[in-house]
Amino acid sequence: MLTRLARSTRHMAGRRRSSGAWAAVAAPAPETEVEAPVPLETYAETCAAARDHLHAGHVGEAVAAARRALEALPRGLDSQRLLGLALLEAGDARPAANAFAAALGADPLDLVAQVGLAEAVERLEGPGAAEAAWRRAWELEPGVASVGDRLQAARRAAGVLDVKPGPPPLSRAALTRIHLRGRLFEHAAVEARAVLAKEPDRVDARLSLAEAYWRAGDTQAAGAVAAEIVERQPECVAATLLLAAQWQAEGRDAAELLSRVRSIDPDGSVAQRLFDDREVPSLAVSAPLAAALVAPAASSIVAPVEAPVQPDLEPAPEEPVTPPADLPAEAPLLAETQPMAVVEPPPREVMVETPVAEPAPVEPVETRQPVQADELITLAPPRATEAPEPSEALALSTAPEPLDAPPLLEPTAPPAQLAAPAAPPTAATGSRAAGDDAMRAGRYLDAARAYGAWLRGLRGSASENPV
Amino acid sequence: MEDQSLNSLRRLAGVTHAFMVDRTRPPEGEESAATAQAALLGAVVAALTQAAVDLELGQLGETIIEAERGSVVAGALPNGRAAVVLADSKANLGMIRMELRKLRRQS
Numbered sequence: 001m002l003t004r005l006a007r008s009t010r011h012m013a014g015r016r017r018s019s020g021a022w023a024a025v026a027a028p029a030p031e032t033e034v035e036a037p038v039p040l041e042t043y044a045e046t047c048a049a050a051r052d053h054l055h056a057g058h059v060g061e062a063v064a065a066a067r068r069a070l071e072a073l074p075r076g077l078d079s080q081r082l083l084g085l086a087l088l089e090a091g092d093a094r095p096a097a098n099a100f101a102a103a104l105g106a107d108p109l110d111l112v113a114q115v116g117l118a119e120a121v122e123r124l125e126g127p128g129a130a131e132a133a134w135r136r137a138w139e140l141e142p143g144v145a146s147v148g149d150r151l152q153a154a155r156r157a158a159g160v161l162d163v164k165p166g167p168p169p170l171s172r173a174a175l176t177r178i179h180l181r182g183r184l185f186e187h188a189a190v191e192a193r194a195v196l197a198k199e200p201d202r203v204d205a206r207l208s209l210a211e212a213y214w215r216a217g218d219t220q221a222a223g224a225v226a227a228e229i230v231e232r233q234p235e236c237v238a239a240t241l242l243l244a245a246q247w248q249a250e251g252r253d254a255a256e257l258l259s260r261v262r263s264i265d266p267d268g269s270v271a272q273r274l275f276d277d278r279e280v281p282s283l284a285v286s287a288p289l290a291a292a293l294v295a296p297a298a299s300s301i302v303a304p305v306e307a308p309v310q311p312d313l314e315p316a317p318e319e320p321v322t323p324p325a326d327l328p329a330e331a332p333l334l335a336e337t338q339p340m341a342v343v344e345p346p347p348r349e350v351m352v353e354t355p356v357a358e359p360a361p362v363e364p365v366e367t368r369q370p371v372q373a374d375e376l377i378t379l380a381p382p383r384a385t386e387a388p389e390p391s392e393a394l395a396l397s398t399a400p401e402p403l404d405a406p407p408l409l410e411p412t413a414p415p416a417q418l419a420a421p422a423a424p425p426t427a428a429t430g431s432r433a434a435g436d437d438a439m440r441a442g443r444y445l446d447a448a449r450a451y452g453a454w455l456r457g458l459r460g461s462a463s464e465n466p467v
Numbered sequence: 468m469e470d471q472s473l474n475s476l477r478r479l480a481g482v483t484h485a486f487m488v489d490r491t492r493p494p495e496g497e498e499s500a501a502t503a504q505a506a507l508l509g510a511v512v513a514a515l516t517q518a519a520v521d522l523e524l525g526q527l528g529e530t531i532i533e534a535e536r537g538s539v540v541a542g543a544l545p546n547g548r549a550a551v552v553l554a555d556s557k558a559n560l561g562m563i564r565m566e567l568r569k570l571r572r573q574s
Contacts (some may be wrong), residue, residue, distance in 0.1 A: 439492065
């Protein structure tokens, strides 16, 4: 399965369109180079040789080639992953686990390395002990059936009692990745923050949060989250790239960060996955390279990673919206946030969900005493602002206008009698009739106001004439 | 029949009222606070349904309004109907949502 996964991910990477800019960035920039130029050809050729040996079943040669690649580039992401695969094939599970762990340090979202680590742990300590690793793999790419099966088997081995047939339940971390694939970036950020509130050390969730911010156009927040990742895990390629992009936007020199990226991922596979076809930020400081980074005018985000996902798990909209390539910083899609701190939504909010496919086995929240907003699996976008006023409480959280503003729905009727705070019983009856009329006319907001007045009128009469 | 189908919701701790509302027409019934509540909630759900469509989000699935002293949980049902629950602040919204989904599957 590992070899198949490795092959499929490489295939997917090949299918992703790229502006080609990253290749220019990845090339050594003599003017700003901090470290010695990376022996890119040697490294790439040796990695290719290791891959070929692995596919041919020549495990010993594959291990040797991967080790040679590591000599050329000691922190190389591809070489660590290949070494892990080769060692696992050779039956050396412990060093293989170490190699996969090193690869995950550079790319916490690497499915092949995570599956390899789970496999290695399972061989070393049994399936029960590998449950956490398999769960992490499932959360990286929810919907991969083979990973789901292994996770279910690991759960059974670990003594989990409520293992049901079918795919494993979706956790918030899995929902984060699903939302990212579906381009629901605000929702992904909400889920990622919920994960981090409980597990603040999860680098994959923090990186997903940074990616959600980045793809939503909030580069500043993405850079801030990435900076925290880099502080803890300096070899994380994606976070370093996001931080470098932010530094470039601020006019700071990112040469050192880029040099670090090149020393880990010289072929730019992570950058291609991260930036897709969007305009690659000006990550090179030299004029020729900066000129080479000009993206095509029609550049846009390409379709998300085409992982073999079960369709019923996807909450993506029917017609994926393609955000503009260069979202203005003045109007970020996400609400104002404090990227370093986990911002919980306020307790009072309106959440509107589009119907998610029913079989999605989201684990229900069983204990909400009292209701905690971060426990609710929801598709609501983040509400990092203060709790709304009562008049706003009925507004859609995604709607730009409050409920009582006319543009959203039909024009409002003159609200003179509808806004009366405590109408007498006769007025209450009139309010009901007005509400019925508005309801029939499809003016639902007017109907709600009228019925509200009716209810207030009834309560007023009840308080005046208590039964 | 409809009233019976809401009994599972009404049995949940913290649920104060459960209504079956029609999003397409005014409510019928006597002049009472319960009828007015159902009418108001039906209009709100209808407005949110319309808003979801206008926002190109598709058909409304579920809506939760969390307020200071309680919550409103609404789940859309076929044929323009919706089950709406009024709950106090101690109610288990997860259980309410589960029951609503069960109701939707049975409808």
